[in-house]
Amino acid sequence: MQTVTKRRYKPFYCYDYKLASELKKQGFQCLTTAINQTSGNRFSLYIYDDDLKVALNDYNKKIK
Numbered sequence: 224m225q226t227v228t229k230r231r232y233k234p235f236y237c238y239d240y241k242l243a244s245e246l247k248k249q250g251f252q253c254l255t256t257a258i259n260q261t262s263g264n265r266f267s268l269y270i271y272d273d274d275l276k277v278a279l280n281d282y283n284k285k286i287k
Contacts, residue, residue, distance in 0.1 A: 235271035243267045
């Protein structure tokens with residue numbers, strides 16, 4: 224499980240509901256969900272780390 228501390232982290236904004244659902248199945252926890260004030264689209268916010276990078280690459284290979 225990821226822990227957020229005072230150190231900086233790289234954010235990943237996920238606007239894809241299917242991807243967010245897949246990440247949840249894999250055990251990733253989003254920091255928050257919100258609505259983009261400009262576009263009105265809902266997004267989930269994750270910490271972009273090596274584990275998430277691997278999961279995103281796997282997901283992209285899966286959907287192609």
